[in-house]
Amino acid sequence: MENQSLGRWISVLYRYGHVYVSRELEPFGIGKGQFMFLLVLYHEDGLSQDEMARRLNIDKGTTARAIGKLEEEGYVFRKTSELDRRLNHVYLSIKANDFKTQFFTILDRWTDILSEGLTQEEVRMAFDLLEKMSQNAARHVKKEGKRGNSDETTK
DSSP: OTTOOHHHHHHHHHHHHHHHHHHHHGGGTOOTTTHHHHHHHHHSTTOBHHHHHHHHTOOHHHHHHHHHHHHHTTSEEEEEOSSOTTOEEEEEOHHHHHHHHHHHHHHHHHHHHHTTTOOHHHHHHHHHHHHHHHHHHHHHHHHHHHHTOOHHHHO
């Protein structure tokens, strides 16, 4: 395990995942920068833009641009909150709901590609390990954010 980097392999998978998602969703007018927002809305429609930015850990400007592109393509629409006029809630359109099965088929196909040649036990273990690593990373980033800096940013 000497000179092995989990981060390197996770980064490689992330980049290949973006290539795959871009290629598969491009014919539908959805870019790699928008699919995450669509995914969040499929799980919970009607979130505010601010809440989506928070959940995805993406800045508000990038979120607004991504939502704007999805809106231009007809996948979502925005509605100003009646309780707080400063908030825009984002809702899936009929087009997005009609596309949902195809969207998840594309994502499931990527999971199948990644798990080719693995046993069901290995796939389950991979999910468990990736979830734990994600929790570790989130905990560390939150902890470091409270201190104001980390060892990595001060080098």
